[in-house]
Amino acid sequence: MTIVTTTIRGTLLSTPTSEVLDVREDHVVTVGDDGRIVSVEPAEINHAPVDIHLDRGTVLLPGLIDLHVHAPQWPQLGTGLDLPLDEWLFRYTFPLEARCADLGFANSIWSALVPALLARGTTTAVYYGSIHEPATVALAEACVRHRQRAYVGRVAMDHPQGTPAFYRDPSASEAVAASARSIEAIRALDSPLVQPIITPRFIPACTDALLEGLGELATASGALVQTHCSENDWEHGYVLDRFGVSDSVALSRFGLARDHSVLAHGCLLSDDDLTLLSRLGAGVAHCPLSNVYFGNAVFPLRRALERGLRVGLGSDIAGGAEPGMLAVCAHSVNVSRMLDDGVDQRLGSERRGVADSAIDATTAFWLATVGGAEVLGLEAGRFEPGQWFDAFTVTTIDETDRHNLDLVGTRLGIWPDLDDWPRRFEKIVRRATPADIGHVWVGGQAVSGGRALSGG
Numbered sequence: 122m123t124i125v126t127t128t129i130r131g132t133l134l135s136t137p138t139s140e141v142l143d144v145r146e147d148h149v150v151t152v153g154d155d156g157r158i159v160s161v162e163p164a165e166i167n168h169a170p171v172d173i174h175l176d177r178g179t180v181l182l183p184g185l186i187d188l189h190v191h192a193p194q195w196p197q198l199g200t201g202l203d204l205p206l207d208e209w210l211f212r213y214t215f216p217l218e219a220r221c222a223d224l225g226f227a228n229s230i231w232s233a234l235v236p237a238l239l240a241r242g243t244t245t246a247v248y249y250g251s252i253h254e255p256a257t258v259a260l261a262e263a264c265v266r267h268r269q270r271a272y273v274g275r276v277a278m279d280h281p282q283g284t285p286a287f288y289r290d291p292s293a294s295e296a297v298a299a300s301a302r303s304i305e306a307i308r309a310l311d312s313p314l315v316q317p318i319i320t321p322r323f324i325p326a327c328t329d330a331l332l333e334g335l336g337e338l339a340t341a342s343g344a345l346v347q348t349h350c351s352e353n354d355w356e357h358g359y360v361l362d363r364f365g366v367s368d369s370v371a372l373s374r375f376g377l378a379r380d381h382s383v384l385a386h387g388c389l390l391s392d393d394d395l396t397l398l399s400r401l402g403a404g405v406a407h408c409p410l411s412n413v414y415f416g417n418a419v420f421p422l423r424r425a426l427e428r429g430l431r432v433g434l435g436s437d438i439a440g441g442a443e444p445g446m447l448a449v450c451a452h453s454v455n456v457s458r459m460l461d462d463g464v465d466q467r468l469g470s471e472r473r474g475v476a477d478s479a480i481d482a483t484t485a486f487w488l489a490t491v492g493g494a495e496v497l498g499l500e501a502g503r504f505e506p507g508q509w510f511d512a513f514t515v516t517t518i519d520e521t522d523r524h525n526l527d528l529v530g531t532r533l534g535i536w537p538d539l540d541d542w543p544r545r546f547e548k549i550v551r552r553a554t555p556a557d558i559g560h561v562w563v564g565g566q567a568v569s570g571g572r573a574l575s576g577g
């Protein structure tokens with residue numbers, strides 16, 4: 122029998138569908154010893170003793186899911202975005218990732234990165250490690266230690282042209298064996314929070330033998346798969362030249378585009394690709410900021426959702442220079458608006474953009490919660506009995522209250538007479554920073570990274 126271990130009372134904001142903001146004022150959430158939600162009821166019905174009573178300016182939100190993080194790239198976040206993807210990889214990124222052969226260096230990155238993401242409300246992250254087994258398993262251990270829900274993959278890459286000699290698996294068979302061992306090692310941690318994920322970097326970095334071997338490993342192990350897919354013109358064109366088909370078709374032939382595969386970017390996906398991936402149950406990690414630099418085009422998000430494709434959001438650290446998923450939500454709205462309107466003022470307004478492409482803050486937040494959970498097959502993102510209690514709080518200040526004068530300009534300000542719940546929610550999505558985030562829970566437990574600004 123489930124025993125209730127935590128009871129939280131306050132206002133809940135969530136997006137159960139891509140169109141609906143659900144506001145539940147003065148509700149009580151009870152959480153069981155298994156880390157899942159037991160009940161969500163109005164306070165006037167549930168009179169259980171309350172452990173944490175959120176004050177009036179504080180709201181509870183479902184935890185954010187980052188579907189695409191390159192963990193070893195954390196030290197270069199915010200730099201090096203002057204080059205196109207292929208040159209960026211060889212000039213900056215492969216040399217940095219190669220340094221994770223040094224387990225001490227890798228651990229110094231993991232110790233900074235995981236708490237930084239938790240402090241931003243990222244309760245689930247889907248990580249690329251490096252090609253190194255010890256560093257990758259240490260990343261999984263860091264997630265267990267800090268209590269972040271995570272999928273952690275050893276990066277597989279063996280192609281003699283698509284990778285540098287100093288950062289390459291020695292052969293396809295050794296790469297498959299190393300990935301298989303890393304799956305075993307991560308499963309041996311026996312954490313309900315952390316799972317392995319099979320990670321061929323992308324088609325240009327992998328030989329046919331490696332792609333085939335990892336497809337077989339996916340079937341044999343039951344682990345999920347992640348890779349990059351139709352990211353930009355260069356990568357998409359390379360795959361067309363090599364296989365005569367799109368990434369989606371090629372990945373499906375290798376058994377890598379499958380139920381709950383996480384395919385990053387997808388900027389160049391055709392309508393046929395969207396339909397194929399939707400039928401296979403694969404999902405896209407939409408990385409709006411990274412795509413500005415590397416993608417050559419804006420991912421057709423609304424078209425994908427209309428075709429029933431699973432879609433969530435990714436930061437793509439460090440191709441995207443923003444680690445917080447609320448900011449990534451805002452970027453997804455921004456790029457959708459630019460796609461909708463178009464960007465070349467020399468074209469008439471009727472020819473400039475792609476009509477019906479815009480999304481709003483509600484859809485963006487849904488992508489970062491329920492959308493991401495559906496890509497992964499994870500029971501999270503909604504405040505409903507049975508869902509994991511992965512959540513965080515945001516505290517706003519009343520800018521008209523003179524007691525807050527010290528905080529004005531540094532914290533998220535609300536104008537009580539003007540800001541109804543939909544406006545407060547929009548402000549949170551577009552403007553909240555780590556300074557506004559208080560508690561963070563994963564699987565029912567308060568985690569490191571969250572600061573108790575708002576407890577009662």
Ligand code: GUN
Nearest residue numbers: 191322323349411437440
């Ligand atoms: N494609 C292959 N590797 C990478 C990477 O590290 N970042 C991005 N954005 N695309 C990739």
Ligand code: FE
Nearest residue numbers: 189385437440
């Ligand atoms: Fe990426």
